[in-house]
Amino acid sequence: TVSAPEMQSPTYIDRELSQSLNSTDSFEGPEKLLEIWFYPDVESIPNSGKTLRSIPFENWVEILQLVKCQVLSMNRSEKLDAYLLSE
Amino acid sequence: SSLFVFDHKLTLKTCGTTTTLFCLEALFALVKQVLGWSFENGLKMNPYKVFYSRRCFMFPAKQSWIHRNWNDEVNFLDRFFWHGKNYLVGRLDQANHWNLYVTDSNQDLKTRELSDETDEDETLEILMTGLKPNKAQQFVIGNREDRPPQSEEPEKDPGHVLGAEITRTTKLDRVYDCGGGDSDQQQQQSRNLSLREDSFAFSPCGYSSNVIVDGQYYYTLHVTPEDGWSYASFESNVPANLISQGRQDQVNVIRHVLDTFQPSEFCLTFFARDTANENFYKLVKLCDNIPNYVKKDKIIYDLDEYQLLYLRFSAR
Numbered sequence: 001t002v003s004a005p006e007m008q009s010p011t012y013i014d015r016e017l018s019q020s021l022n023s024t025d026s027f028e029g030p031e032k033l034l035e036i037w038f039y040p041d042v043e044s045i046p047n048s049g050k051t052l053r054s055i056p057f058e059n060w061v062e063i064l065q066l067v068k069c070q071v072l073s074m075n076r077s078e079k080l081d082a083y084l085l086s087e
Numbered sequence: 088s089s090l091f092v093f094d095h096k097l098t099l100k101t102c103g104t105t106t107t108l109f110c111l112e113a114l115f116a117l118v119k120q121v122l123g124w125s126f127e128n129g130l131k132m133n134p135y136k137v138f139y140s141r142r143c144f145m146f147p148a149k150q151s152w153i154h155r156n157w158n159d160e161v162n163f164l165d166r167f168f169w170h171g172k173n174y175l176v177g178r179l180d181q182a183n184h185w186n187l188y189v190t191d192s193n194q195d196l197k198t199r200e201l202s203d204e205t206d207e208d209e210t211l212e213i214l215m216t217g218l219k220p221n222k223a224q225q226f227v228i229g230n231r232e233d234r235p236p237q238s239e240e241p242e243k244d245p246g247h248v249l250g251a252e253i254t255r256t257t258k259l260d261r262v263y264d265c266g267g268g269d270s271d272q273q274q275q276q277s278r279n280l281s282l283r284e285d286s287f288a289f290s291p292c293g294y295s296s297n298v299i300v301d302g303q304y305y306y307t308l309h310v311t312p313e314d315g316w317s318y319a320s321f322e323s324n325v326p327a328n329l330i331s332q333g334r335q336d337q338v339n340v341i342r343h344v345l346d347t348f349q350p351s352e353f354c355l356t357f358f359a360r361d362t363a364n365e366n367f368y369k370l371v372k373l374c375d376n377i378p379n380y381v382k383k384d385k386i387i388y389d390l391d392e393y394q395l396l397y398l399r400f401s402a403r
Binding site: 011013015018019021022023024026027028029030031032033034035036037038039040041042043044045046048050051052053054055056059060062063064066067068069072073074075077078079080081082083084085086087 | 088089090091092093094095096097098099100101102103104105106107108109110113114117118121122123124126134135136137138139140141142143144145146149150154192196197198199201202212214216243244245246247283285286287289290291292293295296297299302303305307309310311313316317318319320322
């Protein structure tokens with residue numbers, strides 16, 4: 001359901017996933033919260049022109065599969081990308 | 088669940104039976120492969136800083152083995168990262184304590200004085216249980232087929248349309264004073280602030296929302312409204328005082344969120360860099376009096392480069 005043309009838009013929505021989700025068996029609200037600072041700030045990033053936001057969307061999808069999450073939608077803004085996930 | 092990716096850091100917040108820690112190895116392999124960033128130091132990783140935290144689970148036995156108990160999670164993290172410390176925050180005899188794992192900052196990666204923006208870094212999290220039934224009901228849509236959403240945006244799907252409806256009816260898009268008020272002065276002050284909201288209503292119940300403020304800050308909400316184990320969380324890195332130009336502080340934000348859910352209990356954590364954050368000390372003082380709630384615990388930790396405030400309240 002992930003296609004390159006859709007990702008050119010600033011907002012991505014996986015309509016197929018969003019229509020198939022059912023929360024009937026969900027039970028645990030309390031979340032696990034992981035925050036990783038690879039560098040202390042943007043200015044400290046090695047000067048290669050690449051940052052975490054250069055990582056292709058498809059790679060984030062693969063990482064999130066390991067967490068048992070899928071991407072429902074994504075919003076890209078000036079300084080951050082926000083992914084809304086299943087579960 | 089939500090993921091926020093900045094240029095230099097990421098935040099992953101997942102609920103249910105997700106396996107958050109299982110992504111670590113692949114994540115560090117990915118940043119090495121795609122970005123050329125290597126944080127290997129001997130057999131472990133040493134990025135600038137790592138935080139991992141969670142409230143104690145309601146149903147720990149249903150979690151995947153790694154997340155069933157805190158000690159296993161800490162052992163896993165310790166095998167992966169250098170210089171980790173873990174904290175059990177709150178009362179051991181209570182079923183609602185909070186756990187934190189944090190690594191010392193890798194000073195080798197700090198090659199210069201940090202920017203003001205980083206110095207002002209702060210994160211507020213409110214974890215609420217026992218939501219008032221009529222408040223929890225706002226996040227129950229039943230079967231989507233029984234409630235077709237009214238939308239003028241045909242490209243959007245029902246879950247997102249209903250999610251956006253909930254965000255507006257619960258006023259969760261108004262948590263922060265980004266201006267947009269009636270007065271000319273307010274509109275003038277807020278002209279550069281934007282809100283980008285992405286909400287989803289699960290069927291038959293449940294709700295998640297990410298809101299980006301001014302293109303650089305976020306707040307996120309996750310709600311499981313089921314009777315018996317209702318829960319809602321609010322997490323934000325929005326500097327309320329700064330973006331409202333002094334019209335709003337974090338206590339005002341906390342009251343807005345509490346009013347939306349009216350929980351029977353909640354715990355609050357507030358992280359701030361310890362160098363210059365006035366809001367931390369203001370919050371320590373102001374949070375002594377939250378209307379309709381009795382303070383049960385108040386704990387302050389002086390962590391490496393950060394101050395942590397933990398508070399727990401019960402409804403009167």
